[in-house]
Amino acid sequence: MDIRGLVIYRNLKHQTLFEQMAGFMGMSEEKESTDSFACAGQLIELAAKYGFEGNLWHCFLALCLADNENAYTTACEVKGPAGGTLDLLAKEDFAIFKALFDFDLSSLAPSSLWSLLADYRPALQESRVFNRRIKDRIVELAKALEQASDLEGFQQTMVEFYRGYGAGTFGLNKAFRILEKEAGGLTVIDPIVNVEHIYFKDIVGYELQKHKLIENTEAFVNGKEANNVLLFGDAGTGKSSSVKAVLNEYYSRGLRMIEVYKHQFKDLSDVLEQIKDRNYKFIIYMDDLSFEDYELEYKYLKAILEGGLGKRPDNVLIYATSNRRHLIREKFSDKRELDDDLHNNDTVQEKLSLAARFGVTIYYGSPDKRQFQSIVKALAKRHQLDIPEEELLLEANKWELSHGGLSGRTASQFITHLLGCDFT
Known part of the structure; x- marks a missing residue:
């Protein structure tokens, strides 16, 4: 198997690291120039950035598959199998990815280093790129692909992922902003x-x-x-x-x-x-x-x-x-x-x-006095504030008189104030 045989999954987000690792495993012409320590360092940085755990190589491959927008992934997103020739071409690409998944990371030198990366335990900090739910989906995808017994199961796992969550930037995120475009370029989402x-x-x-x-x-x-x-x-x-x-x-x-x-x-x-x-x-x-x-x-x-x-x-x-x-x-x-x-x-x-x-x-419209008090009581209950209702409403009335009047925002800010004062 050689990654140069990939047809659909090309131009990956982390293409250089992908090629270097494949070369280190004998599946790319990059083998001679590959520094195993540099590759390990990049995988660790990605783990810290995305919050990955477990087999970092598998998490990296899962990220490459989930975050790539191409003719196949965009056809599968939300609606399921692409059908036709696209399915057959994707299957050929998945055969290469499955070979990369099946590679024993601990067989690389130095084995002590790669054994640690095959069972990586993350630091306490959260992902800086994805929220926890998205990070968990990538980690779960990596585990599911690792457990796929054959190529058909591997492809079916990816199809289900694309149908459930989508592909690329739009699949892995829910909200976006637009950035100023450079001269002659597309607007960046x-x-x-x-x-x-x-x-x-x-x-x-x-x-x-x-x-x-x-x-x-x-x-x-x-x-x-x-x-x-x-x-x-x-x-x-x-x-x-x-x-x-x-x-x-x-x-x-x-x-x-x-x-x-x-x-x-x-x-x-x-x-x-x-x-x-x-x-x-x-x-x-x-x-x-x-x-x-x-x-x-x-x-x-x-x-x-x-x-x-x-x-x-x-x-x-x-x-x-x-x-x-x-x-x-x-x-x-x-x-x-x-x-x-x-x-x-x-x-x-x-x-x-x-x-x-x-x-x-x-x-x-702005709430009246009774509605405002209902909002305050509901928020206090939600946050389990242990304060008598009469005292709560008295303090709420004082707060709204000096903090913007009757509104849901004022009520929320008042509850935040109480939480900061440890009224729990």
């Missing part, structure tokens, strides 16, 4: 490693709002028609938390989220081009969206939402949050300007047309 774990059950109240959001998202994830969504209303009422909950609730069903800021709207077409043919559902998330009179970026957004010649991909929706119902700043002085406008209705429609392109609008 960069993973966000640490996503806040908020679920709908964590958001106290706002049941009607959550229901509307869930209903629209369910339709989208199930491949039915769904609308772009605008969540608007008072500050600190759970708009952003609700969108984060959407991501966490539906990630396992193939939903991914890309955060975009208004100065990046000009890159949206490039982003859509990169994600339109993937077997995931993508939500473009715009937090705290609003525009001043002099800001014209909203024109890019209008074209993406509806109205441009290009059709928005079926696997993409836009969810935005804002404190403004119509997104664009409106002033009393606008009335005087309209009186001097020959076609004042056209001017009004220009300002309203952006918000009108969101098919679902959901209002989040």
Whole structure:
């Protein structure tokens, strides 16, 4: 077996180390120039970076297979076996990978070093690249591939992994941001490693709002028609938390989220081009969206939402949050300007047309006193705060008077304050 026979799994993320290790094992022409200590050092660095444990060589190979986007992996993601010639070509590649898996790491020199790496115990720190769940999936994949008795079982294990979790960057991560592209290059879609774990059950109240959001998202994830969504209303009422909950609730069903800021709207077409043919559902998330009179970026957004010649991909929706119902700043002085406008209705429609392109609008209003207290009590119970209710509500009232008024955010900050004071 020789890794030069790979057809589909080429240009791996850690291609140089892959070739060096294969050469050290006699499966590549890199053998003469390979430094076993340098290879071991790189595997250890990757283990610290990704949080791997057990057989580091197997974890490395599993990472190479899971993190590679190619014609086969993208065909298998979410939907299962690719079928046709792709399956046959992938099987040939998997034969090479299985040979690499079956190699006895402890047979390498020096054997004492490689025996340690074949049964590696990690440091206490967490992965710096993946969250714990993703790291565990890579480690579990490595163990499953190690235990595959034949080539068919090896390939079936990979197909099940791609169908369950996807492939490459979009498969291993749930949330992304876009980075400024270099001249002439594509916009970079960069993973966000640490996503806040908020679920709908964590958001106290706002049941009607959550229901509307869930209903629209369910339709989208199930491949039915769904609308772009605008969540608007008072500050600190759970708009952003609700969108984060959407991501966490539906990630396992193939939903991914890309955060975009208004100065990046000009890159949206490039982003859509990169994600339109993937077997995931993508939500473009715009937090705290609003525009001043002099800001014209909203024109890019209008074209993406509806109205441009290009059709928005079926696997993409836009969810935005804002404190403004119509997104664009409106002033009393606008009335005087309209009186001097020959076609004042056209001017009004220009300002309203952006918000009108969101098919679902959901209002989040500030809670009243009783609702605020209910939120405080629910959060205190969740965090097991041992403090009498009367004292809890008295302190909560004092806190909200000097910390932003009645809102879910104020209640959460108050509970955080109590936790910091060891009221447990």
